[in-house]
Amino acid sequence: MHIYKFSLYLLTLILSTNMLVAQTADEIINKTLENMGGTTKLNAIKTITQEGKVDMGQGREAPIKRYIIPNKALRNEFSLQGQTMVTTIEGNAGWAIRPFGGNKNAEPLPEEDVKTTQFEWDITGGLLNYAQNGSTAEYLGTDDFEGTDVYVVRLTLKTGQIIYHYIDTETYQTLKKVTKVKLGDKEQRNEETYSNFEKTDYGIVVPHSIGEQVTITKTLINQPIDDNLFKMPAKK
Amino acid sequence: MQKILLLIIIFMINNIPSEAQNKKSTANNTPLKSAALSKIAARHIGPAAMSGRVTAIAGVNKDPRIMYVGAAGGGVWKTTTGGSRFKPVFDKYCQSIGDIAIDQQNPETVWVGTGESNMRNTTSVGTGLYKTTDGGEFWTRVGLENTEHIAKIAIHPTNSNIVLVAAPGHLWDANEERGLFKTTDGGKTWKKTLYIDKNTGCADVLINPNNPNIVYATTWQFRRTPHSFDSGGKASALYKSTDGGDTWKKITNGLPTGDLGRIAIALAPSAPDNMFAIVEAKETGLYMSTDGGETWKAQSATSNVTARPFYFSTLVVDPTDAKRVYRPALTFSISTDGGYSFAEPEYFGGGVHPDHHALWINPQNTSHLYLGTDGGVYVSFDKGNNWILLKNLPISQAYHVAVDNQQPYHVYTGFQDNGSWAAPSRKAGGIRNGDWKSLMGGDGFWVQPDLSNPDIVYAEYQGGNMSRINLKTNEQLDIQPYPAAGEAKLRWNWNTPIVKSPSNNNILYTGAQYLYKTENGGITWQKISGDLTTDDHKKQDQENSGGLTEDNTSAENHCTIFTIAESPLDANQIWVGTDDGNLQLTTNSGKTWTNLAANYAKCGIAPGSWVSSIEPSRFDKNTVYATFDNHAYGDCKTYVAKSTDLGKTWTLFSSPDFKSFAHKIKEDLQNKNLLFLGTEMGLFVSIDGGTNWTVMKGNIPEYAMVRDITIHPQTNDLVIATHGRGILIVDDITPLRKLSSDILNADVAFIETSPTPSTNGHYGWSWADAGEFVGRNPNENAQIMYYLKERVTKGDVKIEIYDTQGKFLYDMPGTKRKGINVVDWNMQMKPPKPVKGGSTLDNSGFYAPLLPPGKYKIKLKLNGKEYESYLTLIKDPLSAHNTADQQLQQKTAMDAYNTTEDLAFLAAQIVDMREKIAQIQPQNNNEALQKQLQTYSDSLNNLRKNIMATKEGTNVGFSNDEKLRENLSKIYGAVVSYEGRPTDSHIARLNGLQVEIKDAQKRLADINNQNLPALNEALAKLNLPPLTTLSKEAFDAMKD
Structure with missing residues (x-):
């Protein structure tokens, strides 16, 4: 009786540990995409429109807006004291308006900023269709993120850029992303954390907290977006 | 498939009567995990x-x-x-x-x-x-x-x-x-x-x-x-x-x-x-x-x-x-x-x-x-x-660290190959390489400051070569005890202990094979013991050490005293540990000694282990902790033990996370269950008297070689000597003292932090110049600390702050991590509404006067629940300003604050009206009306350009466009950022600007009176709604 019970416990242990460790990069990525809403829904996204705010401390908030045409164009707006900073990319070029110092004209965006901003126009962080896109994925093992167990998956894009996903082992949500992009001489490394995952009406799940200060209040999928939003305005 | 199999097995197991289920269940205690402590983090000072x-x-x-x-x-x-x-x-x-x-x-x-x-x-x-x-x-x-x-x-x-x-x-x-x-x-x-x-x-x-x-x-x-x-x-x-x-x-x-x-x-x-x-x-x-x-x-x-x-x-x-x-x-x-x-x-x-x-x-x-x-x-x-x-690699190998009672306190330490040094524990702009003061050369080990005289320190180089140093006159007196006539050669450890009495600043101990005590700075040493080591002659042949190449640098000196500790509760109780396994105790200041080595061996510690540290308790005269290091015999086990009967019997502590040999056990100064352990691979903490241990790795390398630990009695800082990352400090461990199983078992629990001086800080930090390492200063913000048993995965975490009267001030985002969360609060009011409508931002919108000392209620909101606690702000003890000055500062700061909001309202009215005009303009073709509207808008715009900088372009920063808003912002900044009284000029200038604002308000009223009545009449005729000025209520309700 004892032996029987013991080996059952042992078997359970083996099987349950297996379920934590089993994974290949593919398995983890598939589960993550599934939890995000599934590849069908994700592939059918044509536009993303988001609104939100940045906590500036002591009760002050700065409204933000974001317009995304997945993998094609992105526009970020950030407003302070009624003035709006705009950062836009379309393809491999971009422009920005940085009004706070008094300059209201749009200036072209340096290549470095274009490349790092491009990470944002794929809300799956490179996971969706990664193989078809020429990216390779590698499972690096488990790690700890703020007390939570995560899987670490490294995506190497065709362009050489690297994205690390720290994926919650229980919920299969990306809690942190580290992006690395080499620009000539320099390597630019960025980190971003995610929480407060919400299901949109459309049916995909997006994080509504980014870092510790950014809150997204609205995410709309497939709303029409005026193309002109991405075009660099003429000088004043 | 796996899932189904698992379910079947779980079902089967649950239906088998089990011995385990019949046993009494132990308390459901959430263990303290390393990740939960990550925010109790160290700063590195080099x-x-x-x-x-x-x-x-x-x-x-x-x-x-x-x-x-x-x-x-x-x-x-x-x-x-x-x-x-x-x-x-x-x-x-x-x-x-x-x-x-x-x-x-x-x-x-x-x-x-x-x-x-x-x-x-x-x-x-x-x-x-x-x-x-x-x-x-x-x-x-x-x-x-x-x-x-x-x-x-x-x-x-x-x-x-x-x-x-x-x-x-x-x-x-x-x-x-x-x-x-x-x-x-x-x-x-x-x-x-x-x-x-x-x-x-x-x-x-x-x-x-x-x-x-x-x-x-x-x-x-x-x-x-x-x-x-x-x-x-x-x-x-x-x-x-x-x-x-x-x-x-x-x-x-x-x-x-x-x-x-x-x-x-x-x-x-x-x-x-x-x-x-x-x-x-x-x-x-x-x-x-x-x-x-x-x-x-x-x-x-x-x-x-x-x-x-x-x-x-x-x-x-x-x-x-x-x-x-x-x-x-x-x-x-x-x-x-x-x-x-x-x-x-x-x-x-x-x-x-x-x-x-x-x-x-x-x-x-x-x-x-x-x-x-x-x-x-x-x-x-x-x-x-x-x-x-290259001066940017903080990789010094410290042996021991001591602290003094200066304001701010200094740390004293010795490094392998790099002498003995002292540095302030904090310094405005950061602790730079130049702030570290060299005391002595050679290999440094122990350094002790004279607590009654900041100019005097005691330091050594390898092999017991110790000196009393006068930092002011730059003199060094060799105070090493020498053998008396006929006496045997003294055996000094490579790392000779120089240890102070915890209760008497004038008493210093050192040890060769005998224990020495001085009460006059090393002029006179009393030998207060016989040979406390095994005096094994087989282990004293260092002249022939080296094998093929003779190498005798005192590194191999053996059969020496390695650690000394006087009980904080009884100055007659002195412990000595030797490198050859002896654990000696006197309870009569050295008249007689007892070797307790046989006793510690009984609890599972390898006999003859190097005694690396002894810590007599400050809570009970009969309690003592010790660490033992047997790595020199190929045994890297972590030996740390406790005795409650003055060393007769010992209990060995253990942990699955222990990795290597132990150097130092430190008992907290206030919480007798709080223990710290320094090992060759990691710093550990126990909150339950040594039963369970957790790696402390908040900004501390997980495998840090921790050689020594001390706790500052005033600031409650945990000061750590690492053998490869220099000195680390975990500021104010008061919250650690409060950590208990009650907190760990709760879903959400606040952890009380020390009352915080209301100040914008005295130390700050500057970015390191390339090529230079700069050590960080402590965080001077108030800290809101709470424990979460689970990470918050749904919804936001909000922290609401209420003032001393209980009125809601504002909220801020809280962090969501599993374990201890620490959120900084800068203790400032909400900034004034900024003066909008200029070409640049109004700087005044970014900071605010400090909140006064008092008890502030805080509410933590998450997962649909609310939790309350308090934060206490106190008067800044480092403040150089008397009460009258501080009150004048507060009065003037609020005056400038309110004046800013007055100007902000004025500006908002102008901007609001111009926007409304701009909305109406395209809605009709009436030439006369268009002219009226444009006139009105232009008058408003002229006023706007008069009261704030409006020049646009890329070189705005150099254009010196300073108007009323910029002038006010400068005064606001000057008065609010200083915690003492403003100058007479500040006050006079503020009054002057207030007059200018009154003037501008009058001009706005005039412009409105000249234009609005006629305009609204014309609009009514065209069935368009009238233009209304922005009310104070509407302005107050605006979010900036």
Whole structure:
């Protein structure tokens, strides 16, 4: 009786540990995409429109807006004291308006900023269709993120850029992303954390907290977006 | 399928009656996990002034700006800028680095072998071989876990999967995992291809770059004991392989006969048949070969080339010039004639720190060198003739640390190879290299400040050479006790204890084999014991230590006193621990002594263990803690124990997370259940009196070599001496004292923090200049601390702050991590509504006056629930301002604040009206109305341009467009940012600006009166709604 019970416990242990460790990069990525809403829904996204705010401390908030045409164009707006900073990319070029110092004209965006901003126009962080896109994925093992167990998956894009996903082992949500992009001489490394995952009406799940200060209040999928939003305005 | 199987099994198990279920269930206690403590984090204060001991340097041949530096106790540091900035990339792993090798074909792949192999007495222990394939972002251990030391890694020049590793193996005992290891599959599997016996490992390995089938390796027989070092034996030899390191043949032709010791080898990359070797033997010598190592010839060389071969094994030939040979050792020697003669470009002391262990030459520019020494990394641009020290690697190896009672307190510490130093624990702008003050040279260990006189400190260099130092007059008095007439030679430990009485600042203790006490600064020492050691004569033969090469630097002194502790509760109770296992106690100030060594052995501690620390409790006279270190006999177990009957019986603490031998046990000053443990691999904390232990790794390397711990009695800072990362400080551990199982078991619980001075801070921090390390200051914000049993996955976490009257002030986002969360609060009011409508931002919108001292309610909202607590702000004790001044400041600040909001309202009215006008303008074609509207808008715009800067363009910052808003913002800033009284000029100016604002308000009223009535009449006629001015209520309700 004892032996029987013991080996059952042992078997359970083996099987349950297996379920934590089993994974290949593919398995983890598939589960993550599934939890995000599934590849069908994700592939059918044509536009993303988001609104939100940045906590500036002591009760002050700065409204933000974001317009995304997945993998094609992105526009970020950030407003302070009624003035709006705009950062836009379309393809491999971009422009920005940085009004706070008094300059209201749009200036072209340096290549470095274009490349790092491009990470944002794929809300799956490179996971969706990664193989078809020429990216390779590698499972690096488990790690700890703020007390939570995560899987670490490294995506190497065709362009050489690297994205690390720290994926919650229980919920299969990306809690942190580290992006690395080499620009000539320099390597630019960025980190971003995610929480407060919400299901949109459309049916995909997006994080509504980014870092510790950014809150997204609205995410709309497939709303029409005026193309002109991405075009660099003429000088004043 | 797995899920179903699991469910079936769970079902079955639940239906089998179990013994376990019948037992009484233990309390459901949530253990304290390491990750939960991450926010109880340390700041690093360095120093990097003299840096620390470097054991490996590897650079990327294709891009020499990328380099990895390995430290003896400080892990691996990476630079991508040729050394102007470094960042640690190995902090989750063993900090003792043996070698680093970069796969030059794929430079993102780097191999790190842990376990420094410069086999000094204090050398640490490695945990194997590690590999990264993304430039250090992630590492995996790939093998050789029990080698403890790795000396060299060689990667095949064209096949990255082939790597050879020379592992000397254990230093203190015999073991089989040593020798030459080879992988052909990138590290997945390993074969030991050259192995002699369990006392002999491999010290070097070299691959011929032109013909990688030719490989060289050297075997080394060596052993260290606590009292001696033996380098050399029959098994040491030079070997050559011609099949890539699978099989080997011994090379002896031309090399010395008899026992050999450590052999270092090098070849000329431009002419690989030319080889060099430093062979430790009865007569250590330099040997050269011109036939690829088949035959050798002795070459005469100076002692700079051949000294201390067990410790200096670096020999490098210039990549392009086969005649240029570098021998970085005690000093830096260069040969330009192929090894026939060596010269030193710089005399000792004028150039680089002595003791060299690594050299990397930029193959693209062979004048460009990086040298790893016991005092940091140096760079040369002229082939080693002149050097610059990189002052940004805080890798000093501290032994002990003490603190004083100055304001702010200073830390005092001694470093291996780098003397004794003192530094402030905080300094405006950060603790810079220049803030570290050098007290004494040599190897530093214990330093004690005189608490009654900040000019006096006690420090030492190795072997008991202690001095009293007057920092003001720069005098040093040697106060080392000497043997009296007829007395035996005194045996001083390498790391001689100099310890203060906890209750009497005038009493100092030190120990050789006897315990000494002084009450007058070392002028008179009383011997208050007999020989407290085992006095084992077999272990006192240091003159003959070294094996083949005599090496007696006091590092091997044995049968000495190592640790001394007087009870804080009873000055007559003094404990002494020796390096040879004795644990001695007196309860009558030294009249009689009892050796309790037999007692600790009964609880599972190896008898004869080195007693590394003793901590008599400050809560109970009969309670004492101690750590024992037996690594010098090959036993790295963590021995820490407690006695509650004055040492008669002991209980051994244990933890599955303990990794290596213990150096220091520290009891908290206020919470008797709070204990800290410093080990060779990690800092640990227990909140339950030692039953459970947790690694503290909040900004502390997980495997930090923690040698000493002290707690400051006023600030409650935990001050840590690490042997490779300098001094670390965890500020104010009061919250740790409050951590209990009640808190850990709660879903959500606040942790009380100390009352915080309401101030904008006195210390701040500046960015380090490239090339310079700057130590951080403590966080001066108020901290809201709470514990979450689970990470918050749904919804936000909000913290609401209420003022001292209970009125809601504002909220801020809280963090969501599992475990302890710490959210900073800058104690400021909500900033005034900014004056909008100018070309630039109104700076006044970004900061606000400080909130006054008092009790502030805070609410934590998450998961649909609410939790309340309080934060207490107190008057800043460091404030230089009297009450009257502070009150004037507060009054003027609020005045400026309200004035800003007045101007903001004025501006908002103008902006609002112009926007409304702009909305109406396109809605009609009436010419007359359009004219009226434009006139009105223009008048408003002129007023706007009058009261704020409106110039646009790229050079606005230099255009000096200063109007009312900018002038007010300047005064607001000046008054609000200073915590004392404003100047008379500030007050007068503010009054003046208020008059100007009144003026502007009148002008606005006039413009409105002149335009609005007629306009609204005209609008009514056209059935358009009237223009209304922005009300105060509407303005107040606006979010900025």
